[in-house]
Structure formats: C-alpha cells, structure tokens
Amino acid sequence: MTDGLNFSRRLRRTPYTGRAEAAGVRGFSVVNHMLLPKAYARSVEEDYWHLREHVQIWDVACQRQVQIEGPDATRLVQWMTPRDIGRAKVGDCLYVPITDESSGLINDPVLLKLAEDRFWLSIADSDLLLYAKGLAIGRGMNVRIEEPDVSPLAVQGPKAEAVMADLFGEHIREIGFFKFAWVEFKGTRQLIARSGYSRQGGFEIYLQGAHFGPALWDAIWEAGQLYDIAPGCPNLIERIEGGLLSYGNEMTRENNPLEIGLSKYCTLDESIEYIGRDALQRIAAQGITRKIRGVVFDGGRCPTCAEPWPLMSDGRQIGQITSAVWSPRRDANVSLAMVNHGFWDHGQMITVQVSDGSHRNGWIANLPM
C-alpha cells in the first residue's frame, strides 16, 4: 500500500512498474484493472514543458489489447464501430469509436490491422473484451477473442524520433502517422506505431512478451540519454490543450460519437452494418444538442476535477466540465466541457462552479486550445 491507493493483484502491475518505481513514481491511476503511473518527481507543469521540448518514456501498458482473429474477425470489428473499416490495410492504425445499440460510447480504442483476419483493439478504460465476447457468442461468430501478452510503452516528445532511430535504425523515420511497422529487439519482432496520447509526436512499442519489459525500458532509457529523456505519463495540461479526450472523463455511454466531435469517424452509409446505426442516423438527422468544447477560466489554480463541475450562463446550467488543470503557458485554467446548443460558440462567456465553492469567469474556446 502507498498512501491513497491500496495495492492488490486485482490492480495489475505492468512489465514496467518496477522501472517506474525505480524512477521515482509517486502517483498512479487505474485503467483496465492495471496501474498507470501519473506522477514522478517533477510537477505536472515541469513535465509539460519537458514533454514539449524533449522526450519522455511512458508506461502505458494499461492500454490493453483485445485481439480478435478468425474468419469472422472483420465482420465483428465492423459491426462494433460506426467507422467504415473497409479500406483499412495491414499496417494501419485507426481510431474507432465503439457504440452500443443507442449509439452510446462503450470505448474509443485504436484499431491495429495485423492481418486480413487479425486485429488488435488498443483500448481505453472499459472491458471491451467482454462486449466483443458477448457479441460473438450471441451471434455465433467464428472468432477467437483474447487479451494477448502485449504491453505498450510510449516514447513521446519532439525528440522521440531521434531516440527511436538511434535505437532501432533510421527506417523508423519512414513510419507514417498512425501506421505501424516492425523492429527487432532481443531477437524478437516487435510492433512499433507512430502514435501516442500527446500532440508532441512519438511512438508506441506494443511489446509482446512481458519478460522483455525491463530490458526494453532500459534500452530506450539509455538511447534517450543524449536527448534529456525523462520518465513521464500522459500530461493533463498537454492533453486538455490538445483536445485529447479520455473515455470515462469526457465521454461515457451517455454520449454519442457526434457530440464528442467524432463525426469524421462515423459513416451513415446504409451498406455498412454496425450496432447503433439507426440511432446514429436519427441523431444526425435531428442534429446534436450538445458538443465537446474547450473552456478557459480564471481565478487562479483550480483543484482536481474529480466530478463534473456545472457550467452556468445567467444562473442556468448549460453544460459541465469534466477535466481541468492550470496551464502555465496560458496563465489560466484550461478544461474540457460538454456544452449545450446555443452556448458553444467560441468566445461565449460562462461561469464555472468549481468544487472548492468558487465561481469562476471563463469563456468557450475551440479545440485544440
């Protein structure tokens, strides 16, 4: 046990947790029943500046993979998402909202097409494996669904490419955004994608074989010494400013993909069969009633947003903030909010009811901020 979080096997350690501890991790979150480092020695603000200038190594093994393979794999994956995956090629990564029969969001993973009949869904925080299993059992589909021994490790920041090229060879510079390729590590073939949960560029290595975890961490750490590498984690300031949403924070099953800004990942084409299509067509025809937006507000450093904060206009609630943090670059608080129709224009003045009892003045902002 550390203060604040009581450990148990149920909150799974990752192949990198030991290295994170050695690097001075002092806070975790829990994602997919697994530990996600959330703080090291430096403050979130120091980490923010470092991430924007240098390179960081992140233990994101909690991005578990749901492997779907077999003759019906493509049919099942397409059935789960409003995104048309028909033209996806092996080597592609696709951001795919997953919805239920009401078009409520169940997860927002990255899909990796490994072969014509084999996919990984690199998931956010919900047991998508159980949904996929339920669908396959219920419909009698010919697929195998499991969580393979795959533990992503992210290298993020403007110098990530240099570190990866030094370590794995110049060819990694050729990997396109949201594409993956293969590198050799300790005699094994490992998947590397140009992707990650920041706007600063970088890669994710989908390590197969948990026992290689410490060696992979050490190899990256060593290659990063020339580039001022630091241990890090998804940075709250950077992600909010960048408009990167978090499942469970900005969206839940109460939200549809259109209101969280994912219309470009949704087809309404009648020829594509997916769960919730009728509901999504109805929502699209009627128009959305609320939308995800940025909010900037003053009044000094805000506390942690651990539950939604009401967004007010003229004494009426017109939305809610779901993530918020002080931004040293803006010298103001930045946040993500679901905002009602009529109030979502850039520049709209609002008031935030913060959990510390204060009422803060602010305004609606386009994303990224």
Added chain:
Amino acid sequence: MTDGLNFSRRLRRTPYTGRAEAAGVRGFSVVNHMLLPKAYARSVEEDYWHLREHVQIWDVACQRQVQIEGPDATRLVQWMTPRDIGRAKVGDCLYVPITDESSGLINDPVLLKLAEDRFWLSIADSDLLLYAKGLAIGRGMNVRIEEPDVSPLAVQGPKAEAVMADLFGEHIREIGFFKFAWVEFKGTRQLIARSGYSRQGGFEIYLQGAHFGPALWDAIWEAGQLYDIAPGCPNLIERIEGGLLSYGNEMTRENNPLEIGLSKYCTLDESIEYIGRDALQRIAAQGITRKIRGVVFDGGRCPTCAEPWPLMSDGRQIGQITSAVWSPRRDANVSLAMVNHGFWDHGQMITVQVSDGSHRNGWIANLPM
C-alpha cells in the same frame, strides 16, 4: 490528487465519498471505475477486532448493479450462469458465477430477483454490463440492460442487526440470510438484504437515489452510536480467514468455477442451457487440476501481495498466493492460494516466495481458516 492515487471523473466518487472523507478515509481502491475506501484512521488489525465485536458502516457503492429487465430477462440471466436459477423467488439473493464459452470466470455477482422479469446483478470488478449487452444484442433478445442509480451501503458486524432494527424497525430481524425486503427511508422504499462481504453478519442497503446518500450514512451513523459504530471497509484479514474470494485477485478468466470451489453453484444438467456448459462438463469429467486453498506461513508480517507469489515444494512451483496479510489472531500470515493437485491436502508443507525476497515456511489450510 492524494499521494498514490490521482483522482479524475473516470474514477467515480460515490454518494458516500464525502462522508468517508469526513470520517478520515486515507486509502482507496478502484472497483468498477469507482472509489472503494480501503483504510481509515485505525490499522487493518484494529479494524479486524472491531468488526468482529461491534458494527461498521462500509461504502460499497462500487458494487454496481447491472439491471436486466424485459420478456427475455430470465432467459438471458440463466444463459450467463452455470447456476440453476429456475427455482429462485422474488426476494432471493443468489451468488452466481458468470462464465464464458470456456467456463472462464467473468464475474461473480450476487443476483437479486426483483420481479419475474427484472433482476439486478450486484457485480465484482469487471464490466459485466458490456458482456450482457453483447449477448443480448448478438442474440437479439428482448431485454433492457442498464446501470441504475443504486449505491449499496453495508452495515457489518455482530451488532448490525441491532442498529438496523433501531433504525428501520423490528421486522428487519425477520429477513433471512441472502434474502431481501423493503424499508422506508425519507418517504422512499429502499431494498435491504441480509448479506455482505464479511463473515460477521450484517446488511446491505441498495440505496436508490444517489442524493439520499449522505442522509442514509448519517442516519446509520446516528443509530450506531449506541453500538460503537465505526467507518470501515472489507477487512483483508477477516476476508482471507473467512475464505471470501475476490474477483481479479483469487480468480480471473483463467479460472473455472470448480477449481475456485463453486461446484455447489454449478449444474451440469443438460436441460439448463448456459454458456460454457460443454466446457464445464468436460472439466468436471476430467477432474480439476488445481484448487483454491488457504495457506498459513511464518517469518513475520508479510508485505502487500500486489502480484502472485510462487508456492514451492521441493524446489518446484506447485501454486501461487494471490492475497496475503498478517493475522494477529493466528500470530502468522494468512493467505489464499491456487494449489496444484497432489499438494492441496490440509497440512501439506510448502514454501512461499514472498516479493521481499524472503522464503517463508508454511502449510496448506482448509477454508475458512
């Protein structure tokens, strides 16, 4: 943020979290994307003695309900579990293992039969709602599946009945073990069950209406003053000695219900259709190869068991420990382990490889210990 756990909306607060904070909570776990208090001012050992003698109030709102209702509700629930639910009556609580097509455990909830066509599954830590939804969508069943606004609050310990009778009336004494009834609270009808995650007796109130949470906590707190009530939580010492298993700790999808001791909750009857029946029949015919057991071991107070510890006999691994803690009553460490055939007899001597590097001598014990 507290040290150790970084808060966000995704790790949901409960209707009682504010009261738990006021009562001095100093540690949480995360279950079903929700906070579970795990430590107050007193040590786990002081809490253990208190729980065995007096009464405690526990925020177990993380035991979320999966509500299944509609014409196909009974058919879906029966399909999900190897337990024959055919004779269940309205007012019954049933412990029901939930399995996949290989008879791997997906959850081990308590089923509450609210009406002939309406059930709650009070779940352990996995998104059973997504499995149920997948099955219903895949098979085209006529059911509605949702997570209702229900937040269980437990009152546990030998004096729980006296507190509940003072608060809600003498009729609660008539509620049988694993039965539920209704009480009046603030003009609403609330479900109360004689159940809970301890062997000391007690009740769980399945509060409907999160906004009543603080008032319910306060009412119980006040009624408990005569009985030395304290804030508490599932006690690791008491649960291990009592042989109460924890999903994600003692069992995962890698385990079948027979090896974790649930054969009395599994029918092999051909007339009952459920997922994984063929697999379970095969396992039953071949006999299980490992079994959940208690282990007592010495060498002084052990550290937190955050990942499985190998169980050794003559230099060979013959099992693993998944939960362990120092027991002041036994003056030894008590633990739960999955133990291979040939080594699971009461009294079998073994060695435990503890994560602090020590090797401890111990022996296999019957449950409860």
